[in-house]
Amino acid sequence: MSGGRPPIRLADLIGSTIVGADGTRIGHVVDIELAAAPDYRVRCLEVGAAGWLDRLDLLRSTKHQRLAGEGSRIAVEAIDRIDGFTIHLKPDAMVSPGDDSNEQRH
Numbered sequence: 056m057s058g059g060r061p062p063i064r065l066a067d068l069i070g071s072t073i074v075g076a077d078g079t080r081i082g083h084v085v086d087i088e089l090a091a092a093p094d095y096r097v098r099c100l101e102v103g104a105a106g107w108l109d110r111l112d113l114l115r116s117t118k119h120q121r122l123a124g125e126g127s128r129i130a131v132e133a134i135d136r137i138d139g140f141t142i143h144l145k146p147d148a149m150v151s152p153g154d155d156s157n158e159q160r161h
Contacts, residue, residue, distance in 0.1 A: 063137060065097070071137070073102060073129065076146040081127075084142070088128065099128040100142070102150070 065087055073081040086101035133148035 067140070068100065068137075068142070071140045071142050073100065073142045073144065075144050075148065076135065081129075081144070081150065097131045099130055100134075102127045102129060 068084050068087060071084045073084060075081055082102040084100045084102060087097055088099040088101060090096045090098050127150045129144065129148065129150055133144050133150075135143045135145045135148075137143070
């Protein structure tokens with residue numbers, strides 16, 4: 056791997072703390088959105104209470120709009136670095152509200 060960094064396992068990202076560039080705690084990774092085959096690249100990290108419900112596939116069966124808006128997605132391009140189990144975001148990182156898409160999940 057380039058740069059001599061060891062690979063990061065997807066399972067290690069789940070539960071990792073996400074912090075903003077200023078050190079503010081944003082939350083924990085509850086799910087990972089992957090691009091479709093053939094490359095299965097990480098697209099977004101999902102954060103928040105609705106992320107758990109979505110991970111358990113409970114949001115799709117309900118039309119609860121309030122909960123559907125409580126999850127957040129962070130594009131992988133917004134990540135500055137990963138130190139152990141802490142994910143640091145870039146200063147200009149955007150946290151997008153979650154939606155009810157049918158993307159591949161880890």
